[in-house]
Amino acid sequence: MLLLLHKAYSTTSSTSHTWRTQLKQAHVASQISSILLQRRNWVPLLQNLNLPKLNPLLFLQILHKTKQNPQLSLDFFNWAKSHLRFEPDLKSHCQIIQLSLGSGLTRPAKSIMDTLIQTHHVSKLIQSMVQVTVLACNALLDAMRQGNETRLGWCLYGVMIRNGVLPDQFTWSLVAQFLCKDGKFERIIRLLDLGVSSSMFYSLLVDGYSQSGNFDAAFCYLEKMSDGKLEPGFSTYSSVLDGACKVGEVEVVERVMRIMVEKKLLLESPVLEYDSVIKKLCDLEKTYGVEMLFKKACDEKIELQNATYGCILQALSKGMRIVEAIRVYQVICERGIVVDDSSYYAFANLLCKEERSEEGFELLMDVIRRGFSPCASELSGFISFLCGKRRWREAENLLNSVLDKELLPDLTSCSSLVRHYCSTRRINSAMALHSKIEKLNASLDVTTYNVLLAGLFAARRVEEAVEVFDYMRSRNLVSSESFTIMIHGLCQVKELRKAMKIHDEMLKMGLKPPAATYKRLIYGFKP
Numbered sequence: 199m200l201l202l203l204h205k206a207y208s209t210t211s212s213t214s215h216t217w218r219t220q221l222k223q224a225h226v227a228s229q230i231s232s233i234l235l236q237r238r239n240w241v242p243l244l245q246n247l248n249l250p251k252l253n254p255l256l257f258l259q260i261l262h263k264t265k266q267n268p269q270l271s272l273d274f275f276n277w278a279k280s281h282l283r284f285e286p287d288l289k290s291h292c293q294i295i296q297l298s299l300g301s302g303l304t305r306p307a308k309s310i311m312d313t314l315i316q317t318h319h320v321s322k323l324i325q326s327m328v329q330v331t332v333l334a335c336n337a338l339l340d341a342m343r344q345g346n347e348t349r350l351g352w353c354l355y356g357v358m359i360r361n362g363v364l365p366d367q368f369t370w371s372l373v374a375q376f377l378c379k380d381g382k383f384e385r386i387i388r389l390l391d392l393g394v395s396s397s398m399f400y401s402l403l404v405d406g407y408s409q410s411g412n413f414d415a416a417f418c419y420l421e422k423m424s425d426g427k428l429e430p431g432f433s434t435y436s437s438v439l440d441g442a443c444k445v446g447e448v449e450v451v452e453r454v455m456r457i458m459v460e461k462k463l464l465l466e467s468p469v470l471e472y473d474s475v476i477k478k479l480c481d482l483e484k485t486y487g488v489e490m491l492f493k494k495a496c497d498e499k500i501e502l503q504n505a506t507y508g509c510i511l512q513a514l515s516k517g518m519r520i521v522e523a524i525r526v527y528q529v530i531c532e533r534g535i536v537v538d539d540s541s542y543y544a545f546a547n548l549l550c551k552e553e554r555s556e557e558g559f560e561l562l563m564d565v566i567r568r569g570f571s572p573c574a575s576e577l578s579g580f581i582s583f584l585c586g587k588r589r590w591r592e593a594e595n596l597l598n599s600v601l602d603k604e605l606l607p608d609l610t611s612c613s614s615l616v617r618h619y620c621s622t623r624r625i626n627s628a629m630a631l632h633s634k635i636e637k638l639n640a641s642l643d644v645t646t647y648n649v650l651l652a653g654l655f656a657a658r659r660v661e662e663a664v665e666v667f668d669y670m671r672s673r674n675l676v677s678s679e680s681f682t683i684m685i686h687g688l689c690q691v692k693e694l695r696k697a698m699k700i701h702d703e704m705l706k707m708g709l710k711p712p713a714a715t716y717k718r719l720i721y722g723f724k725p
Contacts, residue, residue: 223256231263234270241277241639245672252282254290261293268301280609281641281673288314299337308345309575332358332366339372343379351376371398378406383415397428404434408441413450416441432463433482440484451490473506480513488513489522508537515544520552524561531564542570550576559584559592566599574607581611590618594627601634609635613646620653628653629662641673648679655687663687664696678709682719689722698723 226249233243257278264271275294278284286294291314298307335358342351355373358365365373370389377385383406390399400423407416416438423430435458442450458464465471472495479487492510495502507530514523527545530537542565549562550572562572562580571577577600584593593615600607612635619628628650635642642650647670654663667684670676681704688697701720710716 224259227256227259227263231260234260234264234274235267245281249282249674251674252278252284254285254287257284257286257290258293261290261297265297268297268303272298272303272306280643281675283674296338299341307341308347311347311350332363332369335363336366336368336372339369343372343375346379348376348379367396371396374399374402378402381406381410383407397423397430397434400426400428401430401434401437404430405437405441408438409444411441411445411447413438413442413447432458432478435461435463436479436482436484436487440479440487443486443490472500473503476502476506477509480509483513483517485513485517485519485522489519492526504535504537507535508541511537512541512544515541515548518548518552520548523548527561539570542568543572546570546572547576550580559596563596563599566596566603569603571600571603578607578611581607582614585611585614585618590615597631598634601631601638604638609640609642613642616642616646617649620649623653623657625653625657625659632666636669641669641675644670644675644677644680647675648677648683651680651683651687655683655690658691660687660691660693667700676707676709678704678711681709682711682715685719686722694723 229247230244230249233240237243257275260274261271264274272294275284275286275290279286291310295307295310298310335354339351339354339358342348342354351372355369355376358369374386374389377383383403386399386403386406400419403419404416404423407413407419420430420434420438423434435454438454439451439458442448442454455464459466464475472491476488476491476495479485479491488510492502494500507526511523511526511530514526523545529535546562546565549558549565552558572580577596581593581597584590584596593611597607597611597615612631616628616631619625619631632642632650641647647666650666651663654660654666663684667676667680670680681700684700685697685704688694688700704710711719
C-alpha cells in the first residue's frame with residue numbers, strides 16, 4: 199500500500215513539474231515572440247531578459263508565432279545560435295528551411311541545407327523535409343536547381359515519387375532543367391514523346407544544344423517548335439545567338455540574327471535598338487551575346503545609356519565573367535558613368551568570389567569606398583581567405599572599411615583577426631576592433647573572447663578584462679574556461695574579492711571546471 203502511495207505521489211509530482219515547465223516555456227515563447235514582432239530593435243531587449251539556453255522545442259514554439267514574418271524568423275534563428283547557445287535539431291533546421299523556401303529566401307535556405315548535408319545522410323534529410331503538397335516539394339526542388347544541387351534534386355524527386363506526391367507541369371519543367379544541366383537531352387526528348395510537352399521543353403533543348411555547340415540540333419528543334427505551332431520567341435532564338443557567340447561561330451550568329459529580323463524580333467538595323475536588345479539579353483543572362491553587341495557598339499562609337507552599362511556589369515558579374523566585368527567596370531569609371539546600386543553590389547560579390555588577387559583587392563576596396571559592400575557571406579568568405587593566406591594587413595583594411603560604414607560581416611572573420619592581434623600582442627588593435635563590434639551590438643565567439651581575456655591579463659589590463667567579461671555575460675557568451683581565466687587573472691593581481699564573486703557565479707551557473715583544473719584554481723585564493 200505504501201509503495202502504491204509512493205508511486206502515485208511520484209507520478210503526480212512528476213506530472214506537476216512537467217506541467218509547470220511547459221507553462222513556463224510557453225510564457226517565455228510568448229514573451230520572445232511579442233518582442234520580435236513588435237520591436238524593430240529587438241536584440242538589446244532580448245539581451246536584457248537574461249534568457250536561458252534555447253532548446254529546440256522552445257524555438258519551434260517561437261517559430262510558430264513568428265512564421266508570418268519569415269525574414270524575422272530566420273534572423274532570430276541565426277542570432278539564437280550565437281547568443282543563446284541554441285543547438286538546432288533536424289526538425290528545427292527543416293522547419294526554418296521550409297519557411298525560408300516558401301517565402302523566396304532561397305540563398306539562406308541553401309546555406310543551412312549545405313551545413314546539414316555535412317552531418318546528416320542525404321536521404322534522411324530529404325525524407326524529413328518532404329511535405330505532402332506538390333507546391334512545397336516544387337519550391338524545394340526549384341531552390342536546389344538554382345543552387346546547382348543536382349544530386350540533391352534527384353534525391354528529392356525520388357522521395358516525392360516514393361511518398362506518392364504526384365508531379366505537376368511545373369515539377370516536369372524542373373526535372374527537364376535538371377536533365378538539361380546533366381546534358382541528358384535524349385531524356386527530355388523521351389518526355390516529349392510521352393506527351394509531357396511545353397514550349398519550355400523545346401527551349402531547353404535549343405539552349406542545351408546551343409551551349410554545347412550542336413547548332414544543327416538546335417535549329418532542328420526550332421523548326422519542330424514552329425511545326426508544332428509553338429512559335430519560338432526572342433528568348434529561344436537568343437539561346438542560339440549566345441551559344442554561337444560563345445564558340446565564335448560567326449556564320450551561325452549571322453544566320454540566327456537574320457531569322458530574328460524576319461520574325462520581327464530584331465530591327466534590320468540593330469544600331470537603333472542596341473540598348474533595348476542588350477537589356478533583354480542581360481535579363482536572359484545571355485552574357486556572350488551581350489558581350490558581342492557591347493563590342494559592336496564600342497567599335498561603332500555608339501553611345502549607350504547609363505542604365506545599359508549597369509545591366510551589362512550586373513549580367514557579367516552574375517555570370518561569373520570576371521575579366522569582362524572588370525573591363526566594363528573600368529570603362530564605367532573612366533567615363534564617369536553612373537549606374538544603379540545593384541550593379542555595383544553584384545560586381546563586389548563577384549570580386550569576393552572569384553578575383554582574390556592584389557588587383558581584385560584594390561578593385562574591391564574601390565567599390566567599397568564608393569559605398570557598395572558585398573553581401574555579408576561573400577565579404578566574410580573573402581576576409582577569411584585573406585586571413586588564411588596570412589594577408590593580415592589587407593584583411594584588416596577591408597574589415598575596417600566595412601565596419602566604419604556600420605556594416606557587419608559574418609563575425610568569423612572578425613574573430614580570426616582578434617585572435618591574430620592577441621597572438622602578436624597587439625592588444626590595442628584587438629580592443630579597437632572589439633569596440634567597433636560592440637557599437638554595432640554584435641559579438642565574437644566565446645573561444646575568441648577567452649583568447650582576448652587571456653591577452654588582456656597578460657598585458658596587465660585588468661579593468662578592460664573585467665569590462666569584456668561583463669559584455670560576454672550580457673550576451674550569454676561565457677564558458678567554464680572564461681570563468682577560469684577571470685578567476686586566475688584576478689587572483690594573480692590580488693583582486694581576491696572580485697575573484698571570489700566570479701567563482702561563486704561560476705558554481706551557480708554549473709560551469710565548474712574539471713577537478714584538476716579546479717584544484718589549481720582555488721589554490722590561487724591562498725594568501
